[in-house]
Amino acid sequence: MAEAALAVSSIEIVPSGKALGADVIGVDIKRDLSAEELGQVRQAWAEHLVLRFRGNGEVPLQKLADFSRLFGDLDRAPVASQTMGKDFAWQHPEITVISNVVVDGTPVGGLGSYEAVWHSDMTYNATPPKGSALYAVEIPPSGGDTHFANMYLAYETLPTNLKAQVEHLHCVHDASRNSAGELRMGFADITDPRHTVGAVHPVVRTHPVTGKRCLFLGRRRNAYLPGQPLEESEALLDALWAHATRPEFVWAQQWQLGDVILWDNRCTMHRRDSFDPSTRRLMYRTQITGEAVI
Ligand code: OGA
Ligand code: MN
Numbered sequence: 001m002a003e004a005a006l007a008v009s010s011i012e013i014v015p016s017g018k019a020l021g022a023d024v025i026g027v028d029i030k031r032d033l034s035a036e037e038l039g040q041v042r043q044a045w046a047e048h049l050v051l052r053f054r055g056n057g058e059v060p061l062q063k064l065a066d067f068s069r070l071f072g073d074l075d076r077a078p079v080a081s082q083t084m085g086k087d088f089a090w091q092h093p094e095i096t097v098i099s100n101v102v103v104d105g106t107p108v109g110g111l112g113s114y115e116a117v118w119h120s121d122m123t124y125n126a127t128p129p130k131g132s133a134l135y136a137v138e139i140p141p142s143g144g145d146t147h148f149a150n151m152y153l154a155y156e157t158l159p160t161n162l163k164a165q166v167e168h169l170h171c172v173h174d175a176s177r178n179s180a181g182e183l184r185m186g187f188a189d190i191t192d193p194r195h196t197v198g199a200v201h202p203v204v205r206t207h208p209v210t211g212k213r214c215l216f217l218g219r220r221r222n223a224y225l226p227g228q229p230l231e232e233s234e235a236l237l238d239a240l241w242a243h244a245t246r247p248e249f250v251w252a253q254q255w256q257l258g259d260v261i262l263w264d265n266r267c268t269m270h271r272r273d274s275f276d277p278s279t280r281r282l283m284y285r286t287q288i289t290g291e292a293v294i
Contacts, residue, residue, distance in 0.1 A: 143275030
């Protein structure tokens with residue numbers, strides 16, 4: 001027999017059994033992957049949308065960035081997240097801190113301990129990120145789970161009339177608030193979605209890797225379908241959101257220390273449960289540069 005037939009991969013992909021998500025067994029993100037292993041991981045990412053790499057132990061931030069770069073160029077962390085204390089990630093421009101920890105009166109990262117409502121990241125930009133890797137360093141005893149929803153499945157299962165209605169629609173994605181509902185610096189409060197400021201994207205996008213179509217909704221708050229009367233825009237968006245966040249499209253990540261989650265921001269949404277603010281949660285995140293939405 002050819003030698004290739006004897007080559008056994010050390011990687012195993014174990015699907016969550018839910019609508020998306022899989023564990024990648026046999027990869028510690030601190031080690032270098034062979035070309036074959038990398039190919040397997042990329043294929044698994046396209047197939048399962050969210051990958052979990054468990055048991056990485058302590059990961060130097062440089063290693064987290066190097067691993068993330070296997071999937072594309074990295075965005076620089078937003079400036080607002082670089083106000084953290086010296087012990088944190090300010091020396092790594094590609095790392096964002098997500099945390100409720102406060103040092104000397106200054107939050108070391110974003111999102112606090114609040115619930116983060118359903119969203120895809122930074123869709124108010126013209127080229128939203130391709131995906132992110134989130135690495136758990138400190139986790140609270142309860143709460144703070146991160147839920148992911150499969151937007152291919154949401155699109156494919158839309159009722160026929162709704163599917164036809166959204167086929168060529170575009171949506172304005174609100175730039176004024178983050179997923180914890182906080183008003184971003186320099187933005188006015190929006191009370192009428194017809195005045196929403198942010199990027200305009202197709203409601204149904206085609207994934208550049210899989211070629212499959214999926215819903216691309218961003219955030220519900222202040223979203224608007226340009227050209228529609230406000231009531232019709234609201235009714236259509238409400239119907240889409242009610243469908244897209246149905247429990248059968250969702251898988252929830254319950255964090256363990258050393259977990260790294262890699263999500264595809266183009267074909268999934270995520271939300272995070274709140275947690276007790278007197279407990280600590282500290283995560284480091286990279287963001288992979290995306291492409292125009294078509
Ligand atoms: C994010 C985000 C969720 C979490 O980093 O974009 O939504 O679980 N994080 O912290
Ligand atoms: Mn997010």
